[in-house]
Structures are given as structure tokens and as C-alpha cells.
Amino acid sequence: MKASEIHEFFGRLAAQDPEPRTELAYTNPYTLLIAVVLSAQATDKSVNIATQRFFKEVRTPQAMLDFGEAALQECIRSIGLYRTKAKNIMELSRILAHQFQGQVPQDRTSLEALPGVGRKTANVVLNVAFGQPTLAVDTHIFRVANRTGLAPGKTPRAVEDALLQVVPDAWLLHAHNWLILHGRYVCVARSPKCNVCCVRDLCAQARTLEPRAIAVECHD
Numbered sequence: 570m571k572a573s574e575i576h577e578f579f580g581r582l583a584a585q586d587p588e589p590r591t592e593l594a595y596t597n598p599y600t601l602l603i604a605v606v607l608s609a610q611a612t613d614k615s616v617n618i619a620t621q622r623f624f625k626e627v628r629t630p631q632a633m634l635d636f637g638e639a640a641l642q643e644c645i646r647s648i649g650l651y652r653t654k655a656k657n658i659m660e661l662s663r664i665l666a667h668q669f670q671g672q673v674p675q676d677r678t679s680l681e682a683l684p685g686v687g688r689k690t691a692n693v694v695l696n697v698a699f700g701q702p703t704l705a706v707d708t709h710i711f712r713v714a715n716r717t718g719l720a721p722g723k724t725p726r727a728v729e730d731a732l733l734q735v736v737p738d739a740w741l742l743h744a745h746n747w748l749i750l751h752g753r754y755v756c757v758a759r760s761p762k763c764n765v766c767c768v769r770d771l772c773a774q775a776r777t778l779e780p781r782a783i784a785v786e787c788h789d
């Protein structure tokens with residue numbers, strides 16, 4: 570995609586949704602971190618259902634330690650890998666309480682050193698909680714970047730690096746949420762809704778399809 574088209578691409582997503590927000594429920598950087606750790610291989614909706622059981626009571630690492638692993642497990646047992654996630658959350662809470670004065674660190678190295686926190690989770694926290702221009706490439710962003718030709722890549726890291734190279738600074742802060750939401754609601758995995766897609770004329774995949782094929786493809 571040409572630079573002028575990329576600018577147009579994000580301009581249109583911005584016009585539709587000037588202030589895109591994560592769909593994970595959270596109240597502060599710590600609860601965001603917990604929600605993102607829980608969201609690995611789980612939908613935001615399922616995470617929000619689980620976290621509403623304890624986020625009123627638990628909003629700090631020390632409160633989580635007081636709450637306890639067994640109680641946490643009970644709240645999140647509807648989410649995949651809940652035992653491992655509960656263990657990681659207790660351990661990372663212990664580290665934050667004892668080594669970071671209960672605060673979530675704002676640098677990638679410290680975040681990625683926490684149990685259960687990989688590059689993707691760190692990117693979400695840095696972007697959403699601290700306003701840093703990072704991009705966490707999940708399944709939605711991976712699909713949109715490759716289909717559109719915006720930033721093709723064979724791995725999430727390759728797509729992340731490509732996006733960081735091509736997305737203009739002006740759009741970088743919100744690019745993460747715009748691309749996720751576009752992938753979640755329009756450029757969906759099985760039947761992308763090309764007929765109602767605001768960036769259809771800029772999209773590499775749409776250009777390869779006949780108008781009729783697009784109509785069929787887009788029929789949900």
C-alpha cells in the first residue's frame with residue numbers, strides 16, 4: 570500500500586471512530602494488565618464477565634494477594650488456562666507489590682519480565698494504559714494487515730515491525746485499537762464484510778476479487 574493510501578486508510582478509520590477504546594473492562598493500569606493476561610486465547614467478553622466478579626474488590630497488587638489464588642481461580646474458571654493464569658497473576662502481583670511499590674512499570678523490559686506477560690501483553694499495556702505508540706499484533710491485526718496489504722508478514726512480530734515502519738506517527742497511538750476493531754467487526758475471519766468496509770477501495774484483497782465475488786464473500 571502506498572504512503573498516501575495508508576494515510577487515507579487511517580483517516581477513514583479515524584473518521585468513523587475518533588477515539589477507539591479497548592473493549593476490555595479496567596479501571597487502572599493494574600486491572601488492565603490483569604485483564605490482558607486473562608485475555609490470552611479468550612474473548613474480551615468472557616474476560617469482562619470474569620473480572621466483574623472481583624474488580625470491585627481487587628484493584629491493586631496487594632488487594633490481589635489478600636484475595637488469594639483460590640478465590641481468583643473460582644472467579645476465572647470459565648476462562649481457558651485459568652489455573653496457569655491465576656498462578657501467574659498471583660506471582661506478578663507479588664512482584665509488583667514488593668519491587669514496584671504496587672505500580673505497573675511503564676517500560677517493556679520490566680513488563681516482559683513479569684510472569685505471563687509477553688510482548689503482546691506488554692504492547693497493549695504500554696499503548697492503552699500509558700499512551701505509548703505500540704502495536705500488539707493479535708489475530709485480528711495480523712489478518713487485517715495481511716489482507717489489506719498494509720503490512721504483510723508471516724509472523725506477528727514481522728507484522729508488528731512492518732506496521733511500525735509504515736504507520737504515520739499521527740495515527741500510531743490509536744492504530745492498535747482501530748485495526749483490532751476493524752478486524753473484529755468488519756474484516757472478520759470467515760466472511761469479511763467488504764460491502765460495508767470503508768477502506769475497500771484501498772484493500773489489496775478486495776482489489777483481487779470481482780464485484781460479484783465480493784458480494785458473495787461478504788454475505789453473512
Ligand code: SF4
Pocket residue numbers: 716717755756757761762763766767768769770772773774775
Ligand atoms: S475490503 Fe474486505 S478484505 Fe479488505 S479490509 Fe475491508 S473487509 Fe477486509
